[in-house]
Amino acid sequence: MNLVDAGLYGVLVGGAVAVAAAVVLRGRARNVIAGLSVMAVGAFAAATGLAALAGMVGTGLVIPVSLPLVGGLDPLVLAPDRLGGFFLLLAGLVIATSALFGIGYAHGAAASRTGWTGFAVFAVGVALVPTAADALSFLLAWELMAIGSTVLLLADHAERQAVRAATMWYAVMTHLSFLLLVAGFGVLIAAAGGTSWSRMVTIAEPVASVAFVLLIAGFATKAGLVPMHVWLPRAHPEAPSHASAAMSAAMVKMGLYGILLVTLRLLPTGPSWWAVVLVALGAISALYGILQASVQSDLKRLLAYSTTENVGLITTAIGIGLLLHQSGQQAAAEVAFIAALLLALSHAVFKTTLFLGAGAVLHATGERDLDQLGGLAARMPVTALTFGVGALGAAALPVTSGFVAEWVLLQALIHTDAKADRLLAVVMPLTMGVVALTIGLGLLTFVKAAGIGFLARPRSEAAARATEVGFTMRAALVAAAGLTIGLGLIPGPLAQLLAGAVGATGIATSGLTGIQLGGLGTVILDPLVLTGLTAAMLAGIVIVNGIAARRHPRREVDLPWGCGGERTSPRMEYNATSYSEPLARVFGASLNTRRSVEIEHPEDAPLLVSGMVFNQETVDLVEDRVYVPAARLAQRLGDLARTVQNGSIHRYIGFSFAALLLVLVLVTR
Amino acid sequence: MIAAIVVTLVHLAFALAITPVLIGVMRTVRARLEGRVGGGVLQPWRDVIKLFAKEPLRAPGSSAVLIWAPLLLMASSLVLCALIPLVSTLSLPGAPGELFVVVSVLLLGTVALAMLGLESGTAFGGMGSSRHMMFTALVEPTVLLSIYALSLPAGTSTLTAIVRARRDDLSTLLNPVSILAIVALIVVVVAETGRLPVDNPSTHLELTMVHEAMILESGGRDLGWLEFGSWLRLTALLGLTVNLAVPWAIASDASATALLIGAAAAALKLVVAAALMAAVEVFIAKLRLFRVPELLAGSFVLAFLSVSASYLVF
Numbered sequence: 001m002n003l004v005d006a007g008l009y010g011v012l013v014g015g016a017v018a019v020a021a022a023v024v025l026r027g028r029a030r031n032v033i034a035g036l037s038v039m040a041v042g043a044f045a046a047a048t049g050l051a052a053l054a055g056m057v058g059t060g061l062v063i064p065v066s067l068p069l070v071g072g073l074d075p076l077v078l079a080p081d082r083l084g085g086f087f088l089l090l091a092g093l094v095i096a097t098s099a100l101f102g103i104g105y106a107h108g109a110a111a112s113r114t115g116w117t118g119f120a121v122f123a124v125g126v127a128l129v130p131t132a133a134d135a136l137s138f139l140l141a142w143e144l145m146a147i148g149s150t151v152l153l154l155a156d157h158a159e160r161q162a163v164r165a166a167t168m169w170y171a172v173m174t175h176l177s178f179l180l181l182v183a184g185f186g187v188l189i190a191a192a193g194g195t196s197w198s199r200m201v202t203i204a205e206p207v208a209s210v211a212f213v214l215l216i217a218g219f220a221t222k223a224g225l226v227p228m229h230v231w232l233p234r235a236h237p238e239a240p241s242h243a244s245a246a247m248s249a250a251m252v253k254m255g256l257y258g259i260l261l262v263t264l265r266l267l268p269t270g271p272s273w274w275a276v277v278l279v280a281l282g283a284i285s286a287l288y289g290i291l292q293a294s295v296q297s298d299l300k301r302l303l304a305y306s307t308t309e310n311v312g313l314i315t316t317a318i319g320i321g322l323l324l325h326q327s328g329q330q331a332a333a334e335v336a337f338i339a340a341l342l343l344a345l346s347h348a349v350f351k352t353t354l355f356l357g358a359g360a361v362l363h364a365t366g367e368r369d370l371d372q373l374g375g376l377a378a379r380m381p382v383t384a385l386t387f388g389v390g391a392l393g394a395a396a397l398p399v400t401s402g403f404v405a406e407w408v409l410l411q412a413l414i415h416t417d418a419k420a421d422r423l424l425a426v427v428m429p430l431t432m433g434v435v436a437l438t439i440g441l442g443l444l445t446f447v448k449a450a451g452i453g454f455l456a457r458p459r460s461e462a463a464a465r466a467t468e469v470g471f472t473m474r475a476a477l478v479a480a481a482g483l484t485i486g487l488g489l490i491p492g493p494l495a496q497l498l499a500g501a502v503g504a505t506g507i508a509t510s511g512l513t514g515i516q517l518g519g520l521g522t523v524i525l526d527p528l529v530l531t532g533l534t535a536a537m538l539a540g541i542v543i544v545n546g547i548a549a550r551r552h553p554r555r556e557v558d559l560p561w562g563c564g565g566e567r568t569s570p571r572m573e574y575n576a577t578s579y580s581e582p583l584a585r586v587f588g589a590s591l592n593t594r595r596s597v598e599i600e601h602p603e604d605a606p607l608l609v610s611g612m613v614f615n616q617e618t619v620d621l622v623e624d625r626v627y628v629p630a631a632r633l634a635q636r637l638g639d640l641a642r643t644v645q646n647g648s649i650h651r652y653i654g655f656s657f658a659a660l661l662l663v664l665v666l667v668t669r
Numbered sequence: 670m671i672a673a674i675v676v677t678l679v680h681l682a683f684a685l686a687i688t689p690v691l692i693g694v695m696r697t698v699r700a701r702l703e704g705r706v707g708g709g710v711l712q713p714w715r716d717v718i719k720l721f722a723k724e725p726l727r728a729p730g731s732s733a734v735l736i737w738a739p740l741l742l743m744a745s746s747l748v749l750c751a752l753i754p755l756v757s758t759l760s761l762p763g764a765p766g767e768l769f770v771v772v773s774v775l776l777l778g779t780v781a782l783a784m785l786g787l788e789s790g791t792a793f794g795g796m797g798s799s800r801h802m803m804f805t806a807l808v809e810p811t812v813l814l815s816i817y818a819l820s821l822p823a824g825t826s827t828l829t830a831i832v833r834a835r836r837d838d839l840s841t842l843l844n845p846v847s848i849l850a851i852v853a854l855i856v857v858v859v860a861e862t863g864r865l866p867v868d869n870p871s872t873h874l875e876l877t878m879v880h881e882a883m884i885l886e887s888g889g890r891d892l893g894w895l896e897f898g899s900w901l902r903l904t905a906l907l908g909l910t911v912n913l914a915v916p917w918a919i920a921s922d923a924s925a926t927a928l929l930i931g932a933a934a935a936a937l938k939l940v941v942a943a944a945l946m947a948a949v950e951v952f953i954a955k956l957r958l959f960r961v962p963e964l965l966a967g968s969f970v971l972a973f974l975s976v977s978a979s980y981l982v983f
Contacts, residue, residue: 265774294806377732384732397780398773407769413770414817414826418980425980429973432817433810440809444802447780451787451798455734514763521825529763530748530770537747541740541894548890552724554736574795582803586962 004058007048008131014041015124016510022116034116034350035103038123039096045127046092052085054496060133074196076140079131082501083150083264087130087257088340090348093194093483094250095123102242102478104469105363109155110240117646118155119243120146122415126246129254134196136183142181145251146174152243153235167235173221173231176263180218182257186564187211188266199484200266200390208267212274212510215262216281225315226285227622229308233292236304236310236370241359244300248355249348256314256344262335265500270422272326279427285312287621288590290438294445295591295618297576299368302449302552303351306394309438310347314340316431317409324412327421331519332412334504339409341498346401346487353480354449357387360473364466370576372448375458379466382474384454386481393447393484396439399527401487406439407525408495408515415520449578457570489527491515577616584618592621672923676759677751682727683932684750687939688897688904689713694940697948699871702951713900717893725889731788738785739887739894745778746901755908756834756931757920758829766828768816772809775861778902779805782895786883797882800958804867804879808860814972815853818846819913821979828909845982849975851914856968858910860961862903865950868959879957904939907946911938928935 018037025033052058060079067073080088102110102119109115125145132138148172157163185195191207192200203211221228232252236244259278262437289308296302321336360383362368363375377384393400413432418424458464468474487494492509499507506518514526584593594618602610674742693710700707727735752766752774760766779801786798820826822841823834835841860867863880872878884895915938920931956964 078856375730377734378730393916395776395780396773397777398770403773407773410769410813411826414820422981425977429814429817429976429980432814432976433969433973436810436813437806440806441777443780443809444806445796446785447787447802453786455732455784455788456790456794499897509762523767523825524763524765525767525770526763529761530774533751533761534744534748534774537751538740541743541747545890545894549720552722552889553724554727554889556729557726570790573790574792574799579795579799582800582958583806586803586807586960606920650792 002056003051004048006058007044008061009126010044011041014044015120018120019117030116031103031106031111033524035099035492038099041127042099042468044095045244049085049089049092052080053082053089059446074134074194076137078131078137079133080131083260084130087253090253091126091250092344094246094348094352097476098242098245099478100475104472105242106360114151115155116125118148122152124597125483126250132258135189136195140525149251151248153239155240155307165237166238166284170231170235175287177221179390180214184214184218197446198640203267212267212270219255219258223252223311225281225311226288227626230627232308233301233304237298237300241355245352245355249351252307252311253344253348258316273320274519275319279316282315282319283431286438287434290441291587291591294441295580296589297370299370303354303358314343317343320412327424329417331506332415335408335517337502338495338498338504346405349480349483350390350402352391353386353458356477356480357390360469363469365462367462372460373453373458373463374464376466377454380468382468383477386477388450389449389481389484395443395446399488399531400484404488404491409608411517411523415618446577452576452579456573459570503513507664510585520626523606555658591618592624593618608613635640670762673759675759675763675923676757679928680751680755681747684901684904687936691904691939691943692900695943698944698947699951702948717897720893721890723889723893734788738781739891741781742778742898743894745774746898748774749905750901752833753905753909753914754829756928756935758833759923760829765909768826768828771828772812782883789886790961793882795886797879800879806862807962808888811968811972812857813855814976818850818975818979827912832912832916846975846979849971853968853972854910858906861906866953866956869955907942908939911942967981
């Protein structure tokens with residue numbers, strides 16, 4: 001038994017202890033012990049993942065199964081390979097951080113017996129998915145993850161009606177995903193004659209393409225790619241914040257793990273249209289996600305849409321990698337795959353920071369509507385700073401993990417030799433344009449989220465009364481933000497480890513901590529040198545500034561300029577809605593923005609204005625044009641069925657008689 | 670290594686020295702063409718020195734962003750000047766002037782400015798910040814695609830290497846790919862530095878202002894840093910564009926003569942480009958806010974054509 005196996009047992013034992021603690025203990029003790037046990041699950045998962053990523057192979061947990069009448073069942077095996085190890089590491093980090101946050105944050109229904117049990121089951125499920133080495137244990141772990149998260153999501157259903165609707169969307173979409181996966185794996189199992197991954201390596205066309213479509217559709221639903229993203233902006237805002245963080249940062253990644261599992265391990269020799277499908281799916285999701293995110297004013301909904309954007313970018317990177325691989329440009333392809341993995345880890349850490357930050361704001365103010373926030377930087381400095389770091393990561397600015405990841409992706413794009421390949425000559429510039437626009441809009445989105453939420457003056461009483469959150473929550477925020485910065489400052493060793501996970505050569509550590517993409521010439525990024533350069537400049541500036549400040553100190557005035565007059569009411573500040581108004585106008589057609597202006601007149605003077613009401617709402621285009629008509633169609637079909645099932649006993653006796661006749665006819669034939 | 674550090678210091682000194690002059694030249698050209706005398710070429714220097722001798726104000730309840738955003742903008746502009754090949758094509762070994770790094774450093778400054786606009790807590794600040802970020806978002810695809818196009822013949826995305834390759838191979842200069850990309854880049858420079866027709870730099874207190882709206886609440890040395898930082902961005906971006914378009918006489922080693930020639934050439938190129946820019950600005954009016962995206966979309970199309978052309982035609 002080596003480290004990998006021990007870690008797997010640790011995950012299972014930790015989960016069991018957490019469930020026991022959630023059931024037996026009560027009050028504060030439940031939060032602390034169950035929270036710590038889930039943290040242990042995360043820590044074991046991360047350690048196991050790191051060991052597996054570094055190339056350590058265990059015997060794994062092998063559970064022989066046999067079912068009556070079903071032959072060809074391979075035993076259930078939990079043994080992570082290097083790729084699985086990476087996703088296990090990612091999930092472990094996220095779970096540990098969000099469980100730590102949950103200790104202080106969970107209250108009400110989220111701190112109940114059911115709430116913590118749900119979280120523990122969910123954590124174990126997420127950790128087991130990437131360890132599965134066969135289809136059956138994969139699906140079991142997948143379902144464990146789905147059940148745990150659904151229970152968690154339902155936590156506040158008694159207080160808010162929206163929670164029930166969100167859970168319904170989530171449950172339907174997650175089971176759609178499960179059904180598609182069962183069908184997809186069913187096809188593979190039938191063709192391979194067994195459930196183990198190792199048997200499914202020689203699948204021929206057209207079976208492979210059928211399985212590809214089914215599996216990718218299933219994984220895309222879990223990952224939240226357009227058009228299957230509709231559950232994200234509903235489920236993430238309504239879940240308790242530590243659960244939103246774990247769902248958005250870890251669970252959604254399992255969909256991406258699935259996509260990588262299919263394209264790299266199970267069906268590695270697909271035709272080029274597979275890659276184009278992935279690039280298109282990813283690019284559309286990235287653009288649509290960030291556009292929607294940029295106009296949201298609900299902080300957690302904004303973050304949920306940004307998850308769709310990031311998952312889209314990662315899928316694009318995977319698609320680009322496959323495309324380059326098929327055209328024989330191995331070095332650039334490997335860089336694209338590394339970019340996908342870096343993007344995934346970077347999204348995991350910064351999105352954890354952001355969701356936990358949003359949770360802290362929600363905890364302190366009871367508000368997640370940006371239009372009601374503001375002025376929190378002075379009241380919650382730790383939350384503001386960590387949220388700022390997360391926002392920098394999401395906007396892919398230095399020196400965060402997000403910047404490094406997007407840099408690697410852009411390097412893969414720019415070092416493509418597309419002269420010989422017409423397909424690449426079209427796909428590469430388009431992808432570059434999409435990625436660039438996504439980065440630009442992401443910048444706007446996160447300047448808005450951080451600036452409107454934390455700067456200027458509070459826009460509501462609740463925001464004005466906010467105070468900093470407790471120790472465990474701050475600790476979790478600092479840990480997540482620290483990871484975001486750390487991975488941005490020292491990306492080299494991680495990239496080198498990841499290179500092993502996708503079998504890449506040529507990616508090395510440059511200097512102490514930088515990344516060197518050897519296959520593409522000598523392309524180097526050394527964030528420490530850049531940071532040093534910036535720090536040197538900043539030091540000079542601060543010294544000059546200090547000298548000036550000694551001569552002319554800053555003065556605090558009660559009556560600042562306020563544009564020449566007294567400071568106006570905080571309601572006059574730009575809020576989140578007005579911030580994105582120009583953008584909503586530019587992209588009006590694809591955003592489905594509806595606005596209405598109602599003008600009230602005094603009774604006796606129809607030309608005067610006594611009041612105005614402005615209303616603007618953005619309805620998800622896909623939901624409006626695809627899901628609502630589909631639901632309506634189902635409703636209509638149901639209505640048709642009702643004419644058959646009208647409750648009349650005579651008719652049912654008639655049906656029975658007809659059925660009997662039919663059976664007789666069939667039997668006597 | 671030492672040569673690279675010397676070159677970096679030369680870049681910084683050059684940028685700091687030439688920037689106020691450049692702004693002064695632009696203002697003087699504009700004034701003369703409009704029939705005014707103008708404040709003279711050195712007026713921007715005097716402005717900055719005056720601002721540093723004044724006390725800045727702060728509102729109660731304002732956060733550290735108020736103090737740090739101007740410093741960060743200035744730092745980002747200085748790093749930009751250090752990374753971009755202005756006088757010489759030598760670069761620091763661990764920090765080559767890599768395209769995406771340069772763009773992200775530029776964006777850091779943009780974000781600092783936008784956050785400052787929001788921190789001011791007035792409608793004007795938010796308005797400027799919102800518009801500025803919209804332009805930035807829409808200009809981003811053009812930036813990346815146009816330099817992508819220029820990087821293809823050189824086979825690298827390091828700006829210093831691109832400039833060097835263009836200087837050594839004349840055929841990459843005068844072909845449609847390069848010209849389309851340069852035109853697209855000029856639109857980028859105009860949009861990023863807030864010049865006409867995107868934003869009017871000499872406006873103050875009008876509803877359509879963008880850059881001025883964000884810095885409206887700043888005063889004293891805060892405003893000094895903001896002004897100087899923004900001007901430095903103009904120098905850096907304009908310097909990059911002229912060196913890409915006309916890459917001759919740029920130094921490729923750290924010898925004193927080469928650097929002197931490089932600095933003189935860069936100064937000449939920059940002054941001519943700035944004077945041209947100012948002269949053109951006299952004849953055009955500011956675009957309506959919602960016409961600007963059309964201009965940016967147009968520049969995106971140029972950049973896109975440039976990349977496709979370099980793949981499919983040349």
